[in-house]
Amino acid sequence: MVKLRQRWRTVLSSEIRTWRTAGLIGLVVILLVVVARISGGLQPLEWMAFDSLMRLRPVETIDDRILVIGIDDQDIQQLSTYPVPDQVLADLITTIARSEPAAIGVDIFRDLPVGSGRNALIDVFKRNSNTFVINRVPTGEDIGIRHPDGVAIEQVGFSNVLPDADGHLRRNLIVLPNSQDPNSYYSALSFQLAQRYLATQGYKPKEDSDILEFVSGSKNVVIPNFDRATGFYTNDDRGGYQILLNFRNREQPVRVVSLQEFNAGKVQPQEIRGKVVLIGMTAKSVKDFVSVGAVPTKLPSTYLGVLVQAHGVSQMISTVLNDRPLLNTWAIGWEYFWIVVWGVLGLSFGRGLRSPWQILLSTGIMSAVLIVLCYVALLQGWWIPLIPAAIVLVLNGAGLATALFYRDRQEMETQEAIRQHTVGQVFNIIHNGPLQQLARLIREEKDQTQPDTTLIDELLTLNQSLRTLEAKIDFVAHQRTGEIVIGSEIIDPSYPLDELLTLVCDVTLRRQQDFPHFATIQHQVIDIYSFDDRTLSSEQKGSLCYFLEEALCNVGKHAIAATQLWVFCGKEQNYSVIRVTDNGETQRLTRRRKAGGIGGTEFAEKLEKQLGGRFRRSLNRPQGVICELIWK
Incomplete structure (x- = not known):
C-alpha cells in the first residue's frame, strides 16, 4: 500500500x-x-461566423400572414413621377382597407407633401386607426425625419436601424426612449404592426413592465431585451429595447407584389383580410437598401428595407403564436x-x-x-x-x-548526428588499429626465411573480412537517411519492392569471399514476383530487404555442404511471402541474440509485429533450413 x-x-x-x-x-x-x-478584436470574425451559420439553416416557408406591396421601377415609370404622390398612397391605402387587414404599414417617408392629395392622405390615416407610417427618430448628429403633420403619434413607427461596425444589420430596434419626455417612448414600425396583429389574436402587451411581454389569458410570451453583457457585442450601441434579428431563412420571407399587380386585381380580398400589409419601395433606382449578411442573398448590401420590416414583424408574430425561438446569448x-x-x-x-x-x-x-x-x-x-x-x-x-x-x-537530426559520429569512430578504430596491425604481421611473416603459408592465408582472409567491414562502415557513415545498404552497395528505396529484393539477391550471392558456403551451391532457383507495396513505407521496404539479406547470409555462414538454394518472393493465397530454403547439413536451430544489439531473429520478430505477419525458421526435409516471413 x-x-x-x-x-x-x-x-x-x-x-x-x-x-x-x-x-x-x-x-x-x-x-x-x-x-x-x-x-473587440474577434468581433468581425464572430459576426462572419454568425452570418454563415444563419444562412446554412434549413429553408423556411413564407409567412403568409404578411403581404408586401412594393412600388418598383415599372410602377414609377407608369406613374411618370417620383416620389410617389400622396394621392396615390391615399388611394392605395383606401383600397387595402376595404379588405379589412389587421394592420397597414407605410414604409415610405412623408414628412413633406408630395404632389396633390395631402389632405386625402391625412384623412385616410384618421379613418383607419390600424394604419401606421414611418418616421426617423433623431439620434446623435442625425436630425431625423418627421412623420406627416396631422397623423396621430399612436400611428407612427420609427424606421431607425442599428447596423454593426461591418455595415450589416443583425439587431432590431423595438423601442427607443424619448429624450424630451422620460415617461414616453417611440415604437418601431415593425413593433406597431406586430402588436396590432397580435391584438386580433387575443394578445396584448403587459402594461407597467420593463420587459416586453405579450399576454393572452394564462399564456404569456416574453421578448427579452438584448442588453446582457456578451463578448459577441462589446462596445456597440446597446441603447433602447432591441433584439437579435432571427431572420426567416429565405431571401423573400413574405409574398411581394408590385403596385401594378395589386391594381390589376392579382391579390384577392381574402389574401389581405386579417393580415399585415406593408407598403414600401422595391425600385432599385430608389436604393432603399439595408446590408444584411444573415439572409441567403446574392448581394447582401442591397437587401430591401421593406423586407427587413417584414422580417421584424414576422419574428415577433412567430415567437408569440408559433413558439419560434428568439436569438439570445x-x-x-x-x-x-x-x-x-x-x-x-x-x-x-x-x-x-x-x-x-x-x-x-x-x-x-x-x-x-x-x-x-x-x-x-x-x-x-x-x-x-x-x-x-x-x-x-x-x-x-x-x-x-x-x-x-x-x-x-x-530528435532525428540529433540521433543521426550521434550515429554518424559513432560509425565514424568505429571506422577510424578499425582502420587505424587492427588493419594496420594485420598489415604489419603479414609483412613480418613474409619476411621470415621460412614463412608459414597457412598462417599468411588466414591473415589475408582476416584482412579481407576487416576491409569488407571497413568499406560497409564507410558507406553507412556517408549514406543519407532512408537509403538501404546491402553489402558494399547503396540501394534507393524508391524502387518497387520486387526490384529491391532482386538487387539484394544479386549483391549478397556475389559475396562468396565473405560467405564460403555459397561456393558449394550448384543450383539456384530464384523466383521474385511483383508486390503491391503501396501500403509499405520506405522504412518497411528497407526492413524487408535486410530480412532477405540476413536469411541469405545465414545460408552462406551456416549451410554446410549446401548444393541447392531456393528463394521465393511473391504472393501465396493472398499473403505476401519472402522465403529462403537450403539443403545444407541440418544444424540445431537456436534463437541467437547478438550481445549489445539486435540479432537477426529479434529483428525478424520485430518486423513481423510491425507488418502484422508471421516469421518462421524451421527444418527442411530431408535436410536444410527454411526461413520465411509472411504478411497480409
Whole structure:
C-alpha cells in the first residue's frame, strides 16, 4: 500500500510538472484570445461566423400572414413621377382597407407633401386607426425625419436601424426612449404592426413592465431585451429595447407584389383580410437598401428595407403564436468558461496523444464537432462562441502538433548526428588499429626465411573480412537517411519492392569471399514476383530487404555442404511471402541474440509485429533450413 501511494505521488508529481510546462503556453494562448475578444478584436470574425451559420439553416416557408406591396421601377415609370404622390398612397391605402387587414404599414417617408392629395392622405390615416407610417427618430448628429403633420403619434413607427461596425444589420430596434419626455417612448414600425396583429389574436402587451411581454389569458410570451453583457457585442450601441434579428431563412420571407399587380386585381380580398400589409419601395433606382449578411442573398448590401420590416414583424408574430425561438446569448461568464474548456481540450490532445498526425486528426474532428454544436444551438435560438473556441482549440491542438513535429525532427537530426559520429569512430578504430596491425604481421611473416603459408592465408582472409567491414562502415557513415545498404552497395528505396529484393539477391550471392558456403551451391532457383507495396513505407521496404539479406547470409555462414538454394518472393493465397530454403547439413536451430544489439531473429520478430505477419525458421526435409516471413 505504501509503495502504491508513492507510485501515485510520483505519477501525480510528473503530471503536474508536465502541465506546468506545456499548460502554461496553452493558458497564455487562452488568455490572449480572451483579451482579444474583450477588446473587440474577434468581433468581425464572430459576426462572419454568425452570418454563415444563419444562412446554412434549413429553408423556411413564407409567412403568409404578411403581404408586401412594393412600388418598383415599372410602377414609377407608369406613374411618370417620383416620389410617389400622396394621392396615390391615399388611394392605395383606401383600397387595402376595404379588405379589412389587421394592420397597414407605410414604409415610405412623408414628412413633406408630395404632389396633390395631402389632405386625402391625412384623412385616410384618421379613418383607419390600424394604419401606421414611418418616421426617423433623431439620434446623435442625425436630425431625423418627421412623420406627416396631422397623423396621430399612436400611428407612427420609427424606421431607425442599428447596423454593426461591418455595415450589416443583425439587431432590431423595438423601442427607443424619448429624450424630451422620460415617461414616453417611440415604437418601431415593425413593433406597431406586430402588436396590432397580435391584438386580433387575443394578445396584448403587459402594461407597467420593463420587459416586453405579450399576454393572452394564462399564456404569456416574453421578448427579452438584448442588453446582457456578451463578448459577441462589446462596445456597440446597446441603447433602447432591441433584439437579435432571427431572420426567416429565405431571401423573400413574405409574398411581394408590385403596385401594378395589386391594381390589376392579382391579390384577392381574402389574401389581405386579417393580415399585415406593408407598403414600401422595391425600385432599385430608389436604393432603399439595408446590408444584411444573415439572409441567403446574392448581394447582401442591397437587401430591401421593406423586407427587413417584414422580417421584424414576422419574428415577433412567430415567437408569440408559433413558439419560434428568439436569438439570445449566454451570460458572459459562461461564454468564457466555454472558451477555456475548448482550450484545455486542445491541450489534452498534446498530453494524451503522442503522434502529431493523431493530434491534427483529433483537432480536426473536434473542430467539426464544435461547429455542429454551435449550429444546433443556433437552431434552438442560442448563439454560443464559435470563433474564440475554435481558435484556442486549433492553436493548442495544432500548435502542439507542430511543436511535436519540430521536436521529432530535432530528435532525428540529433540521433543521426550521434550515429554518424559513432560509425565514424568505429571506422577510424578499425582502420587505424587492427588493419594496420594485420598489415604489419603479414609483412613480418613474409619476411621470415621460412614463412608459414597457412598462417599468411588466414591473415589475408582476416584482412579481407576487416576491409569488407571497413568499406560497409564507410558507406553507412556517408549514406543519407532512408537509403538501404546491402553489402558494399547503396540501394534507393524508391524502387518497387520486387526490384529491391532482386538487387539484394544479386549483391549478397556475389559475396562468396565473405560467405564460403555459397561456393558449394550448384543450383539456384530464384523466383521474385511483383508486390503491391503501396501500403509499405520506405522504412518497411528497407526492413524487408535486410530480412532477405540476413536469411541469405545465414545460408552462406551456416549451410554446410549446401548444393541447392531456393528463394521465393511473391504472393501465396493472398499473403505476401519472402522465403529462403537450403539443403545444407541440418544444424540445431537456436534463437541467437547478438550481445549489445539486435540479432537477426529479434529483428525478424520485430518486423513481423510491425507488418502484422508471421516469421518462421524451421527444418527442411530431408535436410536444410527454411526461413520465411509472411504478411497480409
